[in-house]
Amino acid sequence: MNPIRYGMIGGGRGAFIGGVHRTAAAIAGNWQLVAGALSSTPDKARASGEDIGLPANRNYSSWSEMFEREISLPVNERIEAVAIVTPNHMHAPPAIAAMEAGFDVILDKPLAATMADAIAIAETADRTGRLIAITHTYAAYPMVKLARDMIVGGKVGAVRRVAVKYTQDWLAHISDAGENKQAQWRMDPVQAGPAGAFGDIGTHAANLVEFITGERIASICAELTMLPGRVIDDDGAALFRLSGGGRGTLIASQVCVGDMNDLAIAIYCDDAGLHWRQEDPNRLTVKRRARPDEIWHAGADRTYLPVGLSALQRTPGGHPEGYLEAFANIYRAFGQHIRGAAQAGEAGYATLADALAGMAFIDACVASSERGAVWVDVDPGEGALR
Template sequence: MTPVRYAMVGGGEGAFIGPVHRTAAAIAGNCRLVAGAFSSDADRAARSGAALGVAPERSYASWQALIDGERALGPDEGAEFVAIVTPNHLHAPVAIAALEAGFPVLTDKPLTDTMEAATAFVDAAARTGGLVGVTHTYAAYPMVRQARALVAGGGLGAVRRVAVRYTQGWLARAEDAVGKQAEWRIDPARSGLAGAFGDIGTHAFNLVETITGEAMERIAAELRATLPGRMLDDDGAAMFRLSGGGRGTLVASQVCSGDANGLAISVWCEEAGVHWAQENPNVLRVARRGGPEEIWTPGVDRGYLGAEAMRVTRTPSGHPEGYLEAFANIYHDFALAVRGQAPDAPCYASLEAGRRSMRFIVAAHRSSAQDGQWTDLEEGT
């Protein structure tokens, strides 16, 4: 099909995640950037648009102007969806306006900055019938898809225990909290409740529900700001209970000195344990009771992989597929959905999955404020 035209809000000069999104869309091969409001600063937005080769008349000074301008161009020329890569506090207002203007929305995680904003976002999607996707990237890796097939598919028996952690060290010192990427993440006005548990803990949460196919129902959490003066959590841990009866632990921290991007998960079922780590993403380790350890790897020539993993694998075995390719899987599937060709089990997270991540954040904060009391995620509605 012809590439799906998209517009981007945020992600301009000096941003980290904007270039990731655009590179992923290029790898996907079925998306084309045609417009953007790349910064809240008009000069920076104009420079960003020019650097990206966006036509000057479609490089907008504000997201409101982008939505009005692209809608005025009509369905044959205007953007076909809007990608939102702003700080958290802008996710809901931009998404709601885009949905009401008739645009599908692909937004970065977490869904919003507050539960109230998430509810308004969900209500707008229901009112307009608009398509929404959320970029929980790690669920789009081939070996995570394979882990889901093994665990949620039931072939290994019931889930008994899960251990997931996401540890980073990039905010381990007070002087680390400077620069564009750090400043808004530790600012409640722009980040909302999303400290470490919201920023990276939501990825760990989503990975648990994706691989197990079960809902996290209850949580007992302890969150803290390790460094003086920080207003949001930078470290935390929680116990949780799954809908199928399994139990688990979740750690999310950005003050673990020496750790880079330590997302890792183990799921122990009745018959085997399944283990995956994001820093070695092409290896899925399966240890069966009474049997040899198995190492599963991706590749278009790996006939033993399930359909979910094979569909999102691009290269022969031995060619690593990582973060950018996983992001590309999200853009590829969302573009198909925009054209009414959504695959089964698409790689982007659903709006409901995004709302569940918000419930996780709210429940974790509520539990921590009550000295780790067990708290239902549904109480975060």
């Protein structure tokens, strides 16, 4: 297929996730970066574009300039999609403008800083018919997809209990914010939204639960906390109930000293327990009562894996694939959808419905914690708490 011509918004000098998106798109092989507005500061935007080799005539000082100039180009030259890699509060304006201009959108989670902005994005997508993908990366790992196949496919029985944790330590000390650009906006409710750690990584944990089980988190009881002097959560824990009747626990923290990026999940079903850890992503352990443990390994040559999973892997077993390749799986799948070449089955990326569920999760956790850790329904359909 012809590569998707795309422009990037954000992701310039000092940014982390912009480079990840560009690398993932290159690995996917069906995307081509042709334009960008890489910073909200015009001079920095142009300098950042020069850094990565954007052509001068398509290295823009703002996303509004990019849209205005790109739609004036011939259809077979202009961008077809945009990747938005800005702080949360700057997701909605360019996403809405991009769809209005006729471009599809891929953007980081959460969908927006507020539910109102998220609903505005969703309404624009519905009205314009444009496609949106959200980069919940961890659901794109092959072994995570295998776990989903086992559970949703009815191979291990109904879900009884889930235990998921996502713990980091990069904000474990007050001084860690300092001059750290990535920390500063994530700890500012105006830019990040109402939740800190639960909005940043708690949403990943929640999405992983929902993706693997094929169920939604229906209600939650959460306690969010923070170190003295901070105004937004950096730590928290929650109990939750799944739509299918199962129960679970979720921990999301950025102040757990010694943990780098420890996302781990265990799903206990009628007939087996499934265990996966992001820091050892190429193995899925399946445990059964009074039987030896099963260890499933990733790898393009693992013939025992379902055909769809083999197609997502690029190297033989024993050659680790990880975060960037999982990210690339999202770009690959979204590119296929844009081109109308997607296969039947799950989308291969987090959809708008998944993203709205993530926004409802954030609002429910904040509301529960503010009310003293009471049970609150999660309502992605109405966009408000019942």
